[in-house]
Amino acid sequence: MSARLRITPPADYLFRRDCCSYGYFLLAPNVWDPATRTLTRPFLLPGGRAHAQIAQPSDAPGGAVTARVDRDLDVADRAALRRQIRRMLNLDDAGVAGFHRADRRWRRAGRGRLFRSPTVFEDLIKTVTSCNVAWPSTITMNRRLCEVIEPAFPAPGQLARRRPQTLRSRCGVGYRDRRIVDLARLITSGRLDMQWLEDPATPDEDAHRALLDLPGIGPYAAGNMMQLLGRYGYLAVDTETIRHGRAVLGFAGSDRAVEKRVRAHYDRFGAHRFRSYWFELWAHYEAKHGPAWTWEPRTTGTQFTAAKLNSD
DNA sequence: GGTAGACCTGGACGC
DNA sequence: GCGTCCAGGTCTACC
Numbered sequence: 001m002s003a004r005l006r007i008t009p010p011a012d013y014l015f016r017r018d019c020c021s022y023g024y025f026l027l028a029p030n031v032w033d034p035a036t037r038t039l040t041r042p043f044l045l046p047g048g049r050a051h052a053q054i055a056q057p058s059d060a061p062g063g064a065v066t067a068r069v070d071r072d073l074d075v076a077d078r079a080a081l082r083r084q085i086r087r088m089l090n091l092d093d094a095g096v097a098g099f100h101r102a103d104r105r106w107r108r109a110g111r112g113r114l115f116r117s118p119t120v121f122e123d124l125i126k127t128v129t130s131c132n133v134a135w136p137s138t139i140t141m142n143r144r145l146c147e148v149i150e151p152a153f154p155a156p157g158q159l160a161r162r163r164p165q166t167l168r169s170r171c172g173v174g175y176r177d178r179r180i181v182d183l184a185r186l187i188t189s190g191r192l193d194m195q196w197l198e199d200p201a202t203p204d205e206d207a208h209r210a211l212l213d214l215p216g217i218g219p220y221a222a223g224n225m226m227q228l229l230g231r232y233g234y235l236a237v238d239t240e241t242i243r244h245g246r247a248v249l250g251f252a253g254s255d256r257a258v259e260k261r262v263r264a265h266y267d268r269f270g271a272h273r274f275r276s277y278w279f280e281l282w283a284h285y286e287a288k289h290g291p292a293w294t295w296e297p298r299t300t301g302t303q304f305t306a307a308k309l310n311s312d
Numbered sequence: 313g314g315t316a317g318a319c320c321t322g323g324a325c326g327c
Numbered sequence: 328g329c330g331t332c333c334a335g336g337t338c339t340a341c342c
Contacts, residue, residue, distance in 0.1 A: 132336040137321055174320035179337090218337045239335065 005052075005067040005081060009091050012110050015056030015065060019089060020292035021282065022115040023135070024126055026301040028143040029153055034294050042152035043084055043118060045077040049152050054085060061110065065089065084118035093230060099272040111279045116228050120194040122153045123228040124183060128176055128216045130224075136302055137172070144171040159184035179216030186214070197229055204231045223274070232274040235266060244281055 009015075016037045019025055025032055029041045038055040051070040056063050067085060086092055096112035106112060117123045129141040142153075148170045150158050159167075164177035173180060186192035192214070197207050207229060211222040223236030235241065237259055245251045245262040252258070262277075269276040286292055295301045 130336090132320080132334085134322070134334065136323080137335090140322085168320090172321070175318090175337095176320085216337070220336060 001070075001072050003069040003071065003073040003078075005069065005073075005078060005085070007065040007067070007082060007085060007091070009056075009062065009065050009089070010096075011062040012096070013056075013065070013089075013091065013113070014061045014110060015054075015063075015089075016059065016293035017110065017291070018113045019054075019115055020295070021111070021113060022278070023130075024117060024123070025115045025292075026295075026297055027126055027139060028146040029151060032293075032295075032297055032301075034296060037293060043081055044150070044152045044155060045073070045080045047074055047077045050077065050081065052081065052085070054089075065091075088116060088118045090114060090116060090230075095230070095232070095272070099232070099275050102269050102272045103276045106275075106279050111282075112275065114227060114275070114278065117153070119153075119155075120198055120229065121156050121184075121187065124214075124217075124225060125154070125159075125180060127221045127224050127228070128180060128183070129173065131176075131216070131218070131221055139302060141171060141173050141176075145173075154184075156184040156187040160188040176216060182215045200230075204233055207231060208234060227274040227278070233271040235263060235273055235277055237262070240281070241277070244277075244284070248280070248284060 019039055020032065024030070025039065031040045032038075033040070036055070037059065038053050040051065040053045042049050042051045050073065052067040054065065054067045056065050058064070065085070067081065069081070073081065090113040093113050099112050100107035117126060125145070126138075126142060129145075130138045133141075145154055145167075146152075148166075149162065159181060162181060164181050167173045167180055168175075168177040183192075187194060192210075196202055197210065204226070208222055208226055208231075211217050211225050212219070217225065220236050220238045223234045226232070226234040227236065241262055242255050242258050245258040245265075249262065249265060251261040251265075253261075266273040266277050282292070289295065289300050
């Protein structure tokens, strides 16, 4: 019993490049296999959980993206899976051409789309688990959330029911326990509307302000969530940004001074600031360790950020 | 508005 | 093997 889904991507979409474009492709429940160039993970569908192996068999830009699923799918399941994969691979991003006009460096390489999660909520929790922690701990937290709560990644209702102490002791999320449960409860109670956040009609400033009001979401996390919502006009400044400002852009001075200069530097890219920043950073990593799609999740993939990559 | 310190975990380091 | 230190972003209290 199995099913197959075929998705037609934009003409410039290259799966191995565009799937491996942001660190979340290395976080559970995502499993990237460099040998087969496939991404495998379970999805929560109306009819229950289903595992899908996603690939682009032609391995050429614009080739059909396929998903091999481990069970039959009814109409509702197929629609939900298609919607989640399209979000995850950012296939409906209409701003790529505009980005390439704003920053011509990436037009030839085709860079433009950033990988994200099938749902905004998964992106939100992944962002919280990436704050104030080294990358290996982020990997562990996401793995345990999938092992303990839900293999296809916990849904808001599943986390809203949990005691914070359970997340702390069994998932290793530390002091983020209460914040994660509070975020889930904000959604299940209807006080936080994820569709409103993702709606292009919602002004960027309103979405950004709403994110900053959430528990566990500060300036960095709000900036990161903005790009995960397809709003690329904000930077997500963390220690790696400062390192990039010093090492690559050549800025000097205090952290605060470097941040100010980094922000001014990317202002020229307007609504595409984050993409220009991020692909610069990503290119720096790939120059040292090869294309991200070749990274072994258990080795290079566990240390792809910051000091470790830069020190090699 | 700016700053100091607490929060929690895992890795690095010294013994 | 054990203890100590440090990195990492957010939040709160305080000035």
